[in-house]
Amino acid sequence: MSMTKTISHWIGGAPHEGSPTHRIPVENPATGEVEGELLAASVADVDHAVKVAREAQKAWQKTSLAQRTAVMFRMRELVLANSDELARAIVAEHGKDYNDAVGEIQRGRETLDFACGINAALTGDHSVDVSTGVDIHSIRQPVGVVAGVCPFNFPVMVPMWMHPVAIATGNAFILKPATPTPTASLVVARLYKEAGLPDGVFNVVAGDVEVVTALIEHPGVDAISFVGSTPVARIVQEKGIASGKRVQALGGANNHAIVMPDCDLEFAAQHISAAAFGAAGERCMALPVVVAVGGVGPRLAELVKEHAVNIKVGNGMDEGVQMGPVISRAAKERIVGLIDDAEKRGATVVMDGRGQTVDGHADGFWLGPTILDDVSLDAPAYKQEIFGPALTVVHADSYAEAIEIVNASEFGNGAAIFTNDGGVARAFQLDVEAGMVGINVPIPTPVAYYSFGGWKGSLMGDTHIHGPEGVRFYTRLKAVTSRWPSESGAYAATMSFQREE
Numbered sequence: 058m059s060m061t062k063t064i065s066h067w068i069g070g071a072p073h074e075g076s077p078t079h080r081i082p083v084e085n086p087a088t089g090e091v092e093g094e095l096l097a098a099s100v101a102d103v104d105h106a107v108k109v110a111r112e113a114q115k116a117w118q119k120t121s122l123a124q125r126t127a128v129m130f131r132m133r134e135l136v137l138a139n140s141d142e143l144a145r146a147i148v149a150e151h152g153k154d155y156n157d158a159v160g161e162i163q164r165g166r167e168t169l170d171f172a173c174g175i176n177a178a179l180t181g182d183h184s185v186d187v188s189t190g191v192d193i194h195s196i197r198q199p200v201g202v203v204a205g206v207c208p209f210n211f212p213v214m215v216p217m218w219m220h221p222v223a224i225a226t227g228n229a230f231i232l233k234p235a236t237p238t239p240t241a242s243l244v245v246a247r248l249y250k251e252a253g254l255p256d257g258v259f260n261v262v263a264g265d266v267e268v269v270t271a272l273i274e275h276p277g278v279d280a281i282s283f284v285g286s287t288p289v290a291r292i293v294q295e296k297g298i299a300s301g302k303r304v305q306a307l308g309g310a311n312n313h314a315i316v317m318p319d320c321d322l323e324f325a326a327q328h329i330s331a332a333a334f335g336a337a338g339e340r341c342m343a344l345p346v347v348v349a350v351g352g353v354g355p356r357l358a359e360l361v362k363e364h365a366v367n368i369k370v371g372n373g374m375d376e377g378v379q380m381g382p383v384i385s386r387a388a389k390e391r392i393v394g395l396i397d398d399a400e401k402r403g404a405t406v407v408m409d410g411r412g413q414t415v416d417g418h419a420d421g422f423w424l425g426p427t428i429l430d431d432v433s434l435d436a437p438a439y440k441q442e443i444f445g446p447a448l449t450v451v452h453a454d455s456y457a458e459a460i461e462i463v464n465a466s467e468f469g470n471g472a473a474i475f476t477n478d479g480g481v482a483r484a485f486q487l488d489v490e491a492g493m494v495g496i497n498v499p500i501p502t503p504v505a506y507y508s509f510g511g512w513k514g515s516l517m518g519d520t521h522i523h524g525p526e527g528v529r530f531y532t533r534l535k536a537v538t539s540r541w542p543s544e545s546g547a548y549a550a551t552m553s554f555q556r557e558e
Contacts, residue, residue, distance in 0.1 A: 064243070066098060070250050070255075072243070076102060081265065087381060088418055103271040110258070113257025126225070153337065183195075195536050199227035202278050223282075227532075228279075228280075231261075307522060313344075314346070315485065324475070333365075349450055410426050411427065464489065469490050475497055492511035509524070
């Protein structure tokens with residue numbers, strides 16, 4: 058008797074199976090076993106979700122800010138109360154360790170915190186007497202129906218960077234979760250219903266590229282929020298704009314940290330280890346590249362190893378585990394191939410995780426922390442987004458050479474520097490071509506009342522996600538110019554009113 062669960066959609070405030078085109082296996086990366094089958098939505102299912110969302114949005118946009126924020130406050134409390142259920146769903150399908158999953162939920166909840174104060178973020182401007190008797194004021198109104206297309210690595214946090222702000226500003230939202238990690242989104246949908254969100258304002262439609270294409274091309278979808286790889290982000294942007302939609306497309310990353318010889322190397326090594334190997338390196342803000350300046354590379358690599366050897370790799374629900382598997386067998390093979398190639402090109406393997414095993418889980422997709430020193434700048438392991446637990450160390454003779462290396466990358470999501478020199482740090486924050494910058498902070502992800510986004514190949518378009526820029530993306534600005542002739546005494550004096558006999 059099969060124990061495989063069926064994973065459906067959520068439309069109109071209830072689970073919805075629809076008319077699936079096929080079933081997609083959902084694996085547990087720690088065991089390699091199929092634990093669920095995801096129903097891949099059809100174009101008809103997408104069309105149904107859009108119609109439901111459009112109808113719900115008509116009423117929701119007219120709901121008072123007081124009522125909208127009340128829903129957000131209740132949702133915040135429900136996410137807190139149900140963090141364990143959400144975390145377990147993340148661990149089962151993504152593989153990250155339980156504490157990391159809880160941390161992901163906390164970072165996502167920061168956007169809910171921001172959405173609880175959406176009334177302050179939606180205030181407009183007002184100018185009196187721009188001309189005689191003429192005033193101008195501005196208002197922000199929702200764009201309508203927003204679709205969010207999200208990656209596998211943060212099944213709760215990344216969608217929460219989208220839907221709380223979109224919903225709080227008066228839009229309806231359709232979430233397309235990543236096929237490897239769909240279950241957490243259905244938990245979120247149930248919690249929104251419990252929070253009192255009207256049916257149809259938040260929907261979940263799962264599937265593969267056909268679903269994404271249908272959402273991009275559907276005339277009833279007004280905006281697309283996307284987080285994923287750069288090639289796909291470009292396609293989403295191009296097709297979305299061609300379909301007349303507002304598009305926010307965040308692409309890939311290959312974040313660099315410059316390590317200056319004046320810094321505290323012990324401090325840097327500790328934080329670089331956590332940034333490189335946390336969540337098995339499957340973060341868009343992971344730190345896969347270090348540019349070691351002035352000959353500190355070999356010493357730094359050994360210090361990072363001293364921390365990395367203590368990382369416990371295993372099933373994310375087991376006690377003390379700090380790093381889980383990578384997402385799939387294909388991902389493991391790709392990462393191992395990049396490591397093999399870098400070694401052939403002359404890189405020194407300071408720590409080798411290619412032979413990682415975990416007792417009792419022989420079929421899991423395991424890779425241990427891996428450190429490669431003196432990596433060639435033409436090696437794919439350096440040039441590509443490795444998205445795994447592998448740290449590449451490249452060498453530079455000076456700050457000037459290091460910043461040139463960083464800025465030559467096609468990506469510009471995040472960048473960091475480790476130094477005790479304030480002048481160098483100040484120069485770096487101005488010189489570096491990246492949207493998020495850390496000074497002695499290896500993962501400079503901003504809090505939710507700022508906005509998240511990169512430069513260059515890491516962001517298509519000009520709008521970052523969540524925070525103030527999220528509000529601007531999910532709303533349209535309207536300027537109202539008004540005059541009231543009845544205000545004039547001369548005009549009023551000419552008015553006469555006849556009493557009916």
